[in-house]
Amino acid sequence: RPHRSLSFDLIVLFPRDICPILKDPAALTAVIDLFEDHVRKNHQQLDLIVGLDARGFLFGPLLAQRLGLGFVLVRKKGKLPGTTVSVAYDLEYGKAEVEIQEDAVAPGQKVLLIDDLLATGGTLHAACELMEKLQAQIAGCLVVIELQELKGADKLKPHRVFSLLRY
Template sequence: MDLKSLIRDIPDFPKPGILFRDITTLLRNPDGLRHTVDTLTQQCKDRFDKIDYVVGMESRGFIFGTPLAYQLGAGFIPVRKPGKLPAAVCRVEYELEYGVDRLEMHEDALGEGCRVLIVDDLIATGGTAAATAQLVQQTGSELLGFAFIIELQGLGGREKLPDVPILTLIEY
C-alpha cells in the first residue's frame, strides 16, 4: 500500500516555509490505518525479541502506540506535556529551536530492566524523541529502539537519538 498517497501536504503550516505532513487523512482511511499498524507491528516483531512497554509521546504517539502495544502484548506508557499526569512524575527539559520544553512520565511507569520501544508518528529534528529516550533511560529501563510512521530525513533527527534501531515506514 502506498502510505504516502494517504498523507496530505499542507504548505505554510504552522508557519510560512513549513510543509506539514498531515496524517489525519491516513487515520480516516480504514485500510491505511490497519496497514500502518499491522506493518509496524510486524517490523517490531521481526526486529525485537520481547517488548515490555511501548512509550508514546503526546499526542500522536498515543494514536499509534496504543494499538501497537496491544498487538505486541505490551503495556502502553504515555509521555505528556507538563501538568497532564495526576501522580508523581519524572521530567526532562529539552531545547527547541525557539526555547525550552518539558516532558513528563509517571515515576512508577517503568523500572529497572523493562524493555521499551518508543513510538511517534514522525521524527523531524529529533528533540522530542531524544528527550523521551532520556526519560526512559533515567528509570533504568532498556531502550530497545524507536518506531516512527514518517521520517523527515533532511532535518537530522536520527543523529540526536541513542544508538538503537530506528524503524520508519515512510521517508521524505
Template sequence: MAPDILDSIRRTIRDVPDFPNPGILFKDITPVLASHELLSQAIDGMIENTGITEVDKVIGIDARGFIFGALIAERLGAGFVPVRKKGKLPWKTRGIDYALEYGKNSVEMHLDAIAPGETVLLADDLLATGGTAAAALHLIEEAGGKVLGSTFFIELGFLGGREKVSSAGPVHSLITY
C-alpha cells in the same frame, strides 16, 4: 511491507503548505488514521520494521504518538506508557526540559511507568529534529528501562533527528521524506 501498500499510505498523507507557519509543508496523517485498512497496515509496518516481537512497554509521545504507541502495544501484548507535556499527568512524574529550535519544552512520565530492566519500544508519529524523542528516551533510561528501539510513522530525514536518538538503539521509520 509490500511496496504497493507503502505507496498507498504515502499517497494518502496530505501535504498542507504553510501550516502551522509560513514556509512549513505539514504532512497531515489524519486521512491515514481515518482509514481502518491503512491504519492497520501502518501499525503492522511499524512493528515489522523493528523486528521486535516481545516488549514490556511501548512508550507513546504526546499526542499523535499515543495513537501509534497504544495500537502497537496492543498488537505486541505490551503495556502502554504516555510521555506527556509538563503538567498533564495526574500523578508523580519525572521530567526533562529540552531545547527546541526557538525556545524550550518539557515532557514528563509517571515515576512508576517503567520498572528497572523492563524492555521498551518508543513509538511516535514523526521524527523531525529529534528533540522530543531524545527527551523521552532520556526519561526511559533514567527510569531503568532497556530501550530495544524506536519506531516512527514518518521521518523527515533532512532534519537530522535520527542522530539524536540512534544512541539509544535502532531507529526505524515507515516513511521517510
C-alpha cells in the same frame, strides 16, 4: 499482513500528514500492520510501548494491544497525575519539558518508543532520556514519518529508528 508496496502506497496517498491515515480505517490498519511486522521480526522480549504526547498516543495503544504489551504515556509537563520524572529540552523556538509517571516503567524493562513524526529529534531524544532515568532498556524508536533532511535520527544514536515513510 502487509505487502511490500504498502509503504509506497502510503507515501502516494498520505504525503507528510497523518490525518488522512487516521480518517481511513484501511490505512490505519496498514500502518499498524507494518509496525507489527517490524516489531515481531526485530524486537523480541519487549515489555512496553511508550507513546509520545500526543500523536504517539494514537498509534501506540493499537500496536501495544496487537503485541499483547502494556502502553505508557510520555506527556508534556503538568499533564500527568501522581509523582513524575521529567526532562527539559530545547526546541527550535524555545524550551519544553516532558514527563512520565515515576512508576510507569520499572528498571530493566525493555521499551519501544513511538511517535508520529521525527523531525529534529528533540522530543524523542528527551523521551529516551526519561527512559534512561528510569533505567529502562530502549529497544528502539518507531515513527510513521521521518523528515530526513532534519537529521533527527542522528540525535537519537545509538538508538535505532524505524520509520514507515521518509522524506
